Amino acid sequence: MLLLDFLHTQSAHCESGVAANLLTHHGLNISEAMAFGIGGGLFFGYLPFIRINGLPLVTYRAAAGHILRQIAGIPGVCMVEKKFRNRDEAMAELDHALAASIPVGLQTGVFWLPYFPKALRFHFNAHNLVVYGKEGNEYLISLARARFASGALAPKGKMYYLTQAPAELELAPHLVRGIQSVCKMMLASPFPLIGVKGIRFLAKRLGRWPQRLGREKADLHLGHVVRMQEEIGTGGGGFRFMYAAFLQESATIMQEPRLQECAAALTAAGDTWREFAAMAARICKKRGRPEDSYPAMVACLNRCGAMEEKVFAELRQWARQHS
Amino acid sequence: MQHPTSDSTEKIPLPADQGITNGLKVMSYVRNDSGKYELTPDFLWQPVSVVNHQAWEEIAKKITAARNKVEAGRVSCLHYYMIANQMDPGLVAQYTGQPRWKVWLHLVPFIFNRVPADTLRKYAAMYKISLDDLRTGRLLAPFTMTNNQE
Known part of the structure; x- marks a missing residue:
């Protein structure tokens, strides 16, 4: 058995949690929301050509690894990232890093992880976790499987670790940069499936699902959208609440009331997302109230889009003044 | 006991639904009374369990349909295991390193009976069942849903 001296903090989202934990291990204390914000983790994309369990991919966060x-x-941070073709090689490399007492981040497919709750073991391949010790052969076999899961977003044995991190970091320029990159994604993407345009696109498509797919399949698609939004790991509200937490933290660091206002506005957007999810859940359960309907959900989504457009326009302006 | 994971598996009471997390710790960003966000454990929002339940009901429906099809002799037992593990022929092909059309053929009972042992072994290893189960066409619950595995 091998266990590294690693202080693990429970997190709401896997990737930002991994990032915060690895940085903290290297002596740079950073909260999960901060890591999420600096990393520009917020996103929206409706990508119907990528299928997860036969349902279109809706994502509320940036691609795994972003x-x-x-x-x-960030200058001063050194990260090593590796992908593998060969399973034995990948596991040997992991052992090697652990032997050098480096905690390692892995991308895995949750279907193959035995510790994962049964109800969440779908073929979803973008789960990140930190390995900071090993014990038991059985477990390692599952881990090897999970690292080489196939299908959409296959991890291909990806592992990463930090070799260096600064002890002190001036957060201000990095969080401005993070905000800028998110604003760019949300507002200025040329693709209609991404950002605020993507939200509107989803709204349009969602309104047509009952006619195109039939009621039952439409409900399944709807449930999938909500699952992606509210599943454990999103921090609720499709990561909007987590990003609002980041904005609040930034507001304190920068002494900037405007960010505080943005956080409040984004919270309102998150609440609207929740309103949509609650309505969708009632419809999925076939216990819809009289006002619940697909057109009502379309209106709700469009409202989300409008609110987020406003928040990110404001943030973009703010970031421009501070870069 | 396993350590190398990012989430611990301590048992904690959940307010909403125990069934979903199965004892996994959950963290969420939740506002406190003054509107400030805090990382809060054990917070699970009700509609999540509704949609999760919906997804699993759909899977259960598919599994039952697959079981009936196998028992009627229309497809091989590989079809059942594929569906029970939420896979499609493409995914099975990727995991076992075969072309897709071969997997398609193996779904036909007549051809499945003539599949070489090496290939069967690959299937058995993937679904964590024995070679014998595949040969005799025993339909076991998928390994992700039983407790005594791994």
């Missing part, structure tokens, strides 16, 4: 890559770009 946060870590952004954080690795």
